[in-house]
Amino acid sequence: MTECPIPASELYTDEFAADPYPTFARLRAEQPVCPVSSPRFDSYLISRFDDARTALTDPRLSKDLYGPQEHYLRIFGPNSAGLNKNMLNADPPEHTRLRRLVSQAFAPRRIEAMQPRVTQIVNDLLDKIVPHGEAELMRDFAIPLPMLVISELLGIPATDHDRVLGWTQVIRTSGSSRRSPEQERAAVQEAQAQLHRYLTELVQAKRAQPADDLISALISACDQQGTLSEPELVTTTFLLLFAGHQTTADFIGNAVVALLTHPDQLDLLLRQPALLPSAIEELLRFDGPLPVASPRIATEDVEYQGVRIPRGSIVGVVLNAANHDPEHFTAPDRLDLRQDRGPHLGFGYGVHYCLGVSLARLEARIGIGTLLRRLPELRLGVPVDELRRLPAASPFRGLLELPVRFAA
Template sequence: MQNTAETGPDAPIDMTPLLDDPYAAYAALRDAGPVHRITGADGHPAWLVTRYDDVRRALADPRLSLDKRHATPNGYRGFALPPALDANLLNMDPPDHTRVRRLVVKAFTTGRVEALRAPARRIADELLDAMAERGRAELIADYAGPLSIAVICDLLGIPHRDRPDFLAWSDALITPDPSRPELMKEAIGAMLKFYTGLIAAKRAEPGDDLLSDLIAVRDEAAPGEEDDRLTEDELTSLAFLILFAGYESTAHLIGNAVLALLDHPDQLGELQRNPAELPTAVEEFLRFDNPYPVAIRRFPMEDMEIGGVRIPAGESVLLSIASANRDPARFPEPDALDRGRDLSGHLGMGHGIHHCLGAALARLEVVTALEALLGRFPELRLAVPRGDLRHRRALRARGLISLPVAW
């Protein structure tokens, strides 16, 4: 691949290699130059940043806005979400981002997350019990997905009866059918109705859950702090973001981690013998094969340079977490799975003020999922040839379509 940073927006690079073989493609791009012109998922040009130092600096650069109001007119087209689902932390800059995140952290406590450890293990064991009799399973659909959705729904206090509907709506948004665009529109409408009704029910009858706490943060501002609370749209959108992002990212991180271990049977055996090393292993999985290869798009609020390349104000900037985490200038032999390497500074959970709010919960879930799975099935193996596995073809999502396993 050639560096197209100097050839202008009319000559974006071919996206096919980034979708079919991303890590090899990113290596070629890093060698060719630090910043490249691409065509984004919305069909509009974007700037892709590939090298570790540039990505890390940009993640914390206040000149790069997440607020779509700073985008060039007609230069960005993302999900057409209603305000009640779009007013979340992924679209905010300070001071709104600072205000909302501070309020959410009050409800998203370490104690609440830690209290989910035992229930998560119970759910994992129940799922494994159901799988054990068959001798084989599709690990995403039978284990990683159900575990992830159960834990995040327990956190928010979403009743069991509503969970299958949520899975269907999420799939419609995550992997839309281009031949039936109405399905995504229907899913968005159904999700908005669902969250509005759920919040009303929690208001009427609060529970010991995160959503009830967020509603209290919204409704019970202290005197003089009325302007420092969540709006109703922010409350609804936060519930949507926590559930949607928490389910998808964790499910695919579990799948990616299991595949990495099946590709490295020596390390699989070591972790089966020493499960106490799983927390460190999860940090390497986050670096090695992250479910979010590209950070949420950003828009320069002024003309600026990244890696020596001038980027005009308002144009879309994509920061490649996947490429940065495989940059040999920061991580020697980056394509090797190495739990013993220096993992400080990896960008698997982001960096700066937009560092993943649910990082602690995601780590807890993945450690719990792997500990239960590896302990139950010491002879875990792929049930299909390695070449038959397929990932979703998406720039911003890295997850297996399926992972058939046997034991």
């Protein structure tokens, strides 16, 4: 790899986790296609908006991580294939086949029909919080909200929600405990194994006794059309479970922090709640939960900004850097809920554009809107620089804890 002007060590510090945007600005300005060595794997980071959008649709940058070179071993670890060999890590026509089977469940009309149930879940969670005048908002609200919604959509029994949530949180918070790296890897691998075993058994149970849920619908599609293998059913269920709550939970946490640290924008939203749908888009652009798009592999030598990316290289498209590109957005580092900035890359771009975008928007709109209405005088429970975040090496940008206070 050629030398990067920004030492890789800067990308994996507490300071970077707290505020990566100055580093992203340096990447865009000094080396917009930057080779970086990470604790998990080496990659090239693409950080300018136009390059990012092109890369997200570049057929030479493959999403198929499960070919003969077994790139997934470098990225996800030795036990990951049972959970990660899904449409997120596939190219057309395989990706097209898998996505088509799931897409009907996420059609906008069907998602809007879920509004009453999402509203009920939001209010049930807040009912437990309101009397106390304080809460740990990630644990009490941001994480359980999308987890309950996607679990019900998939058909995971209510009695299993806590177990499943426990496994997913071990995976989500990897690297944040005081355990040794070896202990951390062992804990993640055990959680992956337990979750794979559980989902395999759940698919088998749904096959024996179908219900009105998404897993049963996928099984029916498999049986009628012969288009989903048994392993694909399990990995697709994992993708929908994990992607269906992880990024939404992190986004709600990030959005609340952004609003509480920009009181003029919070006041604006409280006075003009009709701004909420567009505010969701601006908050996602401003501090999205997925800083770097899921990995791509160069199937041949490619060139961006005069930099040669050799065949076989892992490529990361830095969505949060692209969404702050001053060549594309005016005053991108300013949170402005009134400004119509046009499309951002928070949900990706191209054929891998987020399948659950309608559900994520619905949960964020109802969740954040109801939260602000029902928790008056909402404020952070600790100074912003004391918030505990996911480690910088995590693929997600989010909070481990979000203590808040409000008028009970």
